[in-house]
Every structure is written in structure tokens, then in C-alpha cells.
Amino acid sequence: MNKAQLEGELRGKLEGKLEGKKEIAINLLRKNIALDVVAEVTGFTIEQLQQLRLSE
Numbered sequence: 654m655n656k657a658q659l660e661g662e663l664r665g666k667l668e669g670k671l672e673g674k675k676e677i678a679i680n681l682l683r684k685n686i687a688l689d690v691v692a693e694v695t696g697f698t699i700e701q702l703q704q705l706r707l708s709e
Contacts, residue, residue, distance in 0.1 A: 675705060682706055 654662075674695050681691045688699050697705070 678702060678705055679709060682709075 674697070678691055678695045678697055681694065682688075682702065682705065688702050691697070691702055692699055695702075
């Protein structure tokens, strides 16, 4: 595998992890879990979570 292929594979894995974290955060927010708890669990900031909530 060459460098570009490895970078592409890594980028894909990271994007997949981010999407999974977003999905978890959205589900927790839908269950009315406190923002600070969701931030602690997911690693997102309160501001990022508020944006996710608005994008729903």
C-alpha cells in the first residue's frame, strides 16, 4: 500500500469514528441527557453539541 492509500484509509476510519460519536451524542441528547454529561462522554464541546442539536 502506498502513502496516499494509507492516508485515505486513515481518513476514512477517522471520519467513521466521528460519525459514530455524533450519532451517540444525538441519541443521548434526544434522551434529554444533560449537555455536560454528553460532552464528557463524547469529548465534544458544549458548543459542538448545541450545533448538533440545532442541525437535527
